[in-house]
Amino acid sequence: MAWGSEASARPAAPPQLTAARPDTTDPAVLSRLTTLEVLRALETSPRGLDEPRAQRLLERYGENTPPTAHPPGRLRRFARSLRDPFSAVLLVLGVVSAAVSAWATAAVITVLVVISCVLRSAGEHRAERAAAGLRELVAATATVRRRPAPGAEPRVRELPVDQLVPGDVVLLGPGDVVPADVRLLRATGLTVHQPALTGESAPVTRNARDTPDAPPSGDLPGQRHLCLQGGSVATGSGTGVVVATGAGTFWARQSRPVPRRTTGGTVFHQALGGVSWTLIRLMLCAAALVLAAHTVLRGPALDTVPLAVAVAVALTPEMLPVVVNVSLARGAVRLAREHAVMVRRLPALHDLGAMEVLCTDKTGTLTRDRPVLHSALDPWGRPDPEVLGWAAVNAHWTLHLAELPAPDPLDEAILRAGGPGDPDPGDPCGRLTGLAALPFDPVRRRATAVVREPDHPGTHTVVVKGAVEEVLPCCTRLRTEAGGERALDEARRLEVLALAERQASAGLRLLAVAMARRPGRTVPAGLTPDSAERELTLLGFVALRDELAPGAAEALSALARQGIAVKVLTGDHPATAARACRDLGLDPGPPGTVVTGAHTETLDDAELAELAATRTVFARCTPAHKARVVEVLRAAGRPTGFLGDGVNDLPALHAADVGICPLGAADVTRAGADVVLAGKDLTAIGRAVTCGRDTTRNITTYLRVVLSSNLGNVIAMMVAGLLLPFLPMLPLQVLVQNLCFDAAQLAFAFDRAEPRAGARDGPTVLRPRAFTAFVLRFGALNAAADLGTFAALGWLLSLPSAAGLDTHAVFHAGWFTENLLTQALVIWLLRPGSARRMPPPLVAAVAGLTAIGLLLPLSPLAPALGLTATLPGAYYPLLGVVLVVYAGALGFIRARYRGAISIL
Numbered sequence: 001m002a003w004g005s006e007a008s009a010r011p012a013a014p015p016q017l018t019a020a021r022p023d024t025t026d027p028a029v030l031s032r033l034t035t036l037e038v039l040r041a042l043e044t045s046p047r048g049l050d051e052p053r054a055q056r057l058l059e060r061y062g063e064n065t066p067p068t069a070h071p072p073g074r075l076r077r078f079a080r081s082l083r084d085p086f087s088a089v090l091l092v093l094g095v096v097s098a099a100v101s102a103w104a105t106a107a108v109i110t111v112l113v114v115i116s117c118v119l120r121s122a123g124e125h126r127a128e129r130a131a132a133g134l135r136e137l138v139a140a141t142a143t144v145r146r147r148p149a150p151g152a153e154p155r156v157r158e159l160p161v162d163q164l165v166p167g168d169v170v171l172l173g174p175g176d177v178v179p180a181d182v183r184l185l186r187a188t189g190l191t192v193h194q195p196a197l198t199g200e201s202a203p204v205t206r207n208a209r210d211t212p213d214a215p216p217s218g219d220l221p222g223q224r225h226l227c228l229q230g231g232s233v234a235t236g237s238g239t240g241v242v243v244a245t246g247a248g249t250f251w252a253r254q255s256r257p258v259p260r261r262t263t264g265g266t267v268f269h270q271a272l273g274g275v276s277w278t279l280i281r282l283m284l285c286a287a288a289l290v291l292a293a294h295t296v297l298r299g300p301a302l303d304t305v306p307l308a309v310a311v312a313v314a315l316t317p318e319m320l321p322v323v324v325n326v327s328l329a330r331g332a333v334r335l336a337r338e339h340a341v342m343v344r345r346l347p348a349l350h351d352l353g354a355m356e357v358l359c360t361d362k363t364g365t366l367t368r369d370r371p372v373l374h375s376a377l378d379p380w381g382r383p384d385p386e387v388l389g390w391a392a393v394n395a396h397w398t399l400h401l402a403e404l405p406a407p408d409p410l411d412e413a414i415l416r417a418g419g420p421g422d423p424d425p426g427d428p429c430g431r432l433t434g435l436a437a438l439p440f441d442p443v444r445r446r447a448t449a450v451v452r453e454p455d456h457p458g459t460h461t462v463v464v465k466g467a468v469e470e471v472l473p474c475c476t477r478l479r480t481e482a483g484g485e486r487a488l489d490e491a492r493r494l495e496v497l498a499l500a501e502r503q504a505s506a507g508l509r510l511l512a513v514a515m516a517r518r519p520g521r522t523v524p525a526g527l528t529p530d531s532a533e534r535e536l537t538l539l540g541f542v543a544l545r546d547e548l549a550p551g552a553a554e555a556l557s558a559l560a561r562q563g564i565a566v567k568v569l570t571g572d573h574p575a576t577a578a579r580a581c582r583d584l585g586l587d588p589g590p591p592g593t594v595v596t597g598a599h600t601e602t603l604d605d606a607e608l609a610e611l612a613a614t615r616t617v618f619a620r621c622t623p624a625h626k627a628r629v630v631e632v633l634r635a636a637g638r639p640t641g642f643l644g645d646g647v648n649d650l651p652a653l654h655a656a657d658v659g660i661c662p663l664g665a666a667d668v669t670r671a672g673a674d675v676v677l678a679g680k681d682l683t684a685i686g687r688a689v690t691c692g693r694d695t696t697r698n699i700t701t702y703l704r705v706v707l708s709s710n711l712g713n714v715i716a717m718m719v720a721g722l723l724l725p726f727l728p729m730l731p732l733q734v735l736v737q738n739l740c741f742d743a744a745q746l747a748f749a750f751d752r753a754e755p756r757a758g759a760r761d762g763p764t765v766l767r768p769r770a771f772t773a774f775v776l777r778f779g780a781l782n783a784a785a786d787l788g789t790f791a792a793l794g795w796l797l798s799l800p801s802a803a804g805l806d807t808h809a810v811f812h813a814g815w816f817t818e819n820l821l822t823q824a825l826v827i828w829l830l831r832p833g834s835a836r837r838m839p840p841p842l843v844a845a846v847a848g849l850t851a852i853g854l855l856l857p858l859s860p861l862a863p864a865l866g867l868t869a870t871l872p873g874a875y876y877p878l879l880g881v882v883l884v885v886y887a888g889a890l891g892f893i894r895a896r897y898r899g900a901i902s903i904l
């Protein structure tokens with residue numbers, strides 16, 4: 001690349017060996033050394049390392065893998081899974097049982113907790129492994145300058161980040177993640193985002209200094225001439241030498257992992273927390289009720305405590321964390337395999353399903369960001385090739401002088417069309433000399449280059465290009481039709497804006513180009529936007545056309561069908577944005593309804609939330625504007641996703657419940673996104689949403705089946721407790737049947753929701769209220785089936801033929817069998833979708849429950865559990881009748897409340 005070889009022409013510091021090599025990873029040492037000393041210590045130069053030496057250094061220092069915390073061991077993971085509310089509550093119940101000497105109850109509870117924790121930690125381990133595998137697929141690269149052989153000319157190339165070694169010279173540009181600890185050699189307008197390192201959320205300025213500032217406390221992140229691993233470039237560019245990699249970096253030495261985006265507080269965590277606490281409250285109420293009812297009826301008795309405990313345990317969906325984890329991990333793996341969508345944070349899958357609004361960036365996401373030149377116009381709208389020439393001068397010299405690792409697509413298009421950067425086509429070999437540059441940044445929306453023209457000795461020529469609304473206020477004059485200049489009065493200004501509006505409405509991306517010649521001999525020291533970008537003469541515009549991204553229109557219409565509102569938040573001109581929306585089939589609203597970033601600043605959060613609820617397009621947004629729109633939408637209670645590719649999208653990506661980035665996004669955007677689309681087609685978003693919804697639906701089905709059947713049991717147990725002179729089911733029996741049911745429920749994690757053709761589709765969130773009505777209805781039905789069984793058993797036991805049978809044991813065995821069989825029926829019939837097309841794990845669960853229900857009371861284990869082996873033969877036909885009636889009623893209610901079953 002040209003700017004790489006240009007830079008290499010500068011004299012290099014000869015590599016010298018020092019007797020005692022200072023340790024450049026030591027903050028105290030590093031903060032003392034000059035740039036030259038650092039280069040010497042690392043035996044490198046601004047021309048970069050040669051490949052053979054880099055190989056040797058790689059062997060010596062090892063790979064530059066970002067330091068991650070040691071993956072927790074089995075025991076740690078097990079201990080961690082004890083921390084979830086269900087395990088904690090169960091453990092308390094176990095302790096209560098032990099306190100009243102109900103040892104069997106305490107033992108079964110312990111077994112339940114252990115099984116759930118083992119399964120959960122194993123599931124998490126597998127999910128983490130899968131996620132790590134996916135992360136590798138989106139691993140980043142660094143731009144380095146290396147020489148193929150010791151004497152050869154340096155070349156700039158992309159290198160996997162883990163191959164970097166101390167001494168490598170890296171180029172940093174907007175959107176790059178700082179790949180290692182770097183001492184800057186050059187920097188232009190460089191600002192780095194490093195909230196995790198300094199706690200500041202705004203980007204911090206970085207510049208090259210030969211002699212470092214004396215830091216007050218040896219605090220590396222505060223030093224302006226260093227870019228530390230974990231930061232990312234917000235604007236500008238820089239070249240630096242790697243001083244520490246892998247375990248030697250600042251972060252590794254803090255023995256903390258490079259922080260990722262915070263995961264707490266998303267829809268998923270709130271939803272799961274809400275559901276868990278609702279259930280825990282329900283469970284405690286039920287236990288208290290059982291205790292109170294039995295005490296009132298029979299006076300205080302210690303044996304009701306284990307029963308109350310058993311009821312509480314029976315109501316606890318202790319497998320919920322396991323089912324949630326396994327379902328999410330399976331969904332993520334399926335998305336990766338079938339649709340090339342990487343879910344980097346598993347709960348994001350739930351949040352995708354919950355998403356009600358998707359905010360998306362335009363350029364690079366809905367459009368391809370491969371602009372091609374359409375026209376170059378003077379301020380009056382007539383073709384003028386000279387304007388393109390000056391735009392190319394600006395693009396060429398900002399690239400060169402700022403040493404950007406890669407040109408921005410707009411600059412690339414201008415350079416492709418405008419040649420090597422000289423406005424005079426008669427002399428294309430570059431008579432100009434670049435002096436200084438202020439690279440583009442998304443807040444200023446302009447780029448400036450200062451050059452020297454041989455025909456204008458003693459002057460500097462400032463060339464500015466950027467968004468029309470940003471360049472125009474810097475202009476005081478404009479080119480006339482005759483090639484002269486005149487003052488830019490208010491009337492002209494309005495005319496120019498109207499021309500820009502017309503061009504933008506045609507879908508063109510428009511850049512204004514302006515210049516000024518100012519006296520000056522030397523390179524302007526300390527070039528600032530204020531000093532350079534003023535009193536310019538407007539030369540005209542370059543208009544570029546960008547194609548729509550493949551599949552963007554289909555993706556948007558699929559999202560609309562899925563009930564997701566799409567909003568476009570772009571840095572581009574309102575009219576260009578509105579036109580792109582129209583071309584994509586998204587209604588931008590009547591003319592004048594595009595909201596601008598500047599306008600959002602005049603509104604408070606409530607006003608902006610109101611506006612954001614109804615408007616579709618937000619244009620001329622800075623990164624902060626984008627993030628604020630996302631924040632107010634979220635604060636209004638609408639789960640919000642953000643889809644974007646650029647460094648200007650990062651704050652919004654972090655602010656959203658789910659951050660999604662398309663293929664080809666900047667490194668830092670990929671690193672910050674929860675979901676990465678690795679395929680070309682944007683329609684994968686719709687599929688990811690469907691997968692998220694299916695996963696949530698599986699979890700909800702699990703909760704509904706488990707809770708309705710458990711609630712039924714508890715109601716039946718309480719009613720029977722009031723009617724019978726003995727405990728309707730012994731605590732141990734409650735727990736054993738609970739254990740069987742738990743095992744069967746794991747199958748829900750393997751359920752595959754069926755295509756919901758024609759059904760109303762919408763965002764899915766785990767919401768306690770969403771299934772309370774369902775659970776009550778089906779719970780009552782389940783209780784009715786239990787009570788029917790009690791009646792049948794009561795009648796059988798009153799017959800003369802039953803004389804001599806152990807009434808309690810027969811009753812317990814009869815109910816035990818009925819319970820497991822009704823639970824099998826519930827799994828079979830309450831699952832959404834066709835009962836005939838159940839996946840094998842669910843078939844196995846139904847068959848297993850049936851077999852245990854029928855055979856356990858007949859097995860040698862029965863007496864130990866207080867179940868008898870001699871159920872009267874007449875019981876089975878009666879049970880058959882109860883089950884058939886129950887199944888019929890289930891089917892009836894299911895058909896009646898079809899909507900309630902298939903939709904949350």
Ligand SMILES: Nc1ncnc2c1ncn2[C@@H]1O[C@H](COP(=O)(O)OP(=O)(O)OP(=O)(O)O)[C@@H](O)[C@H]1O
Nearest residue numbers: 361362363408440442445447465466467570571572
């Ligand atoms: N290299 C550049 N030089 C000068 N001006 C630029 C350059 N790149 C972009 N601009 C101007 O700045 C505006 C904002 O750019 P920004 O990167 O924030 O958003 P965008 O690329 O237009 O859109 P989106 O936010 O949808 O990706 C652009 O519309 C353009 O007018």
Ligand SMILES: [Mg+2]
Nearest residue numbers: 361363364646
């Ligand atoms: Mg973009």
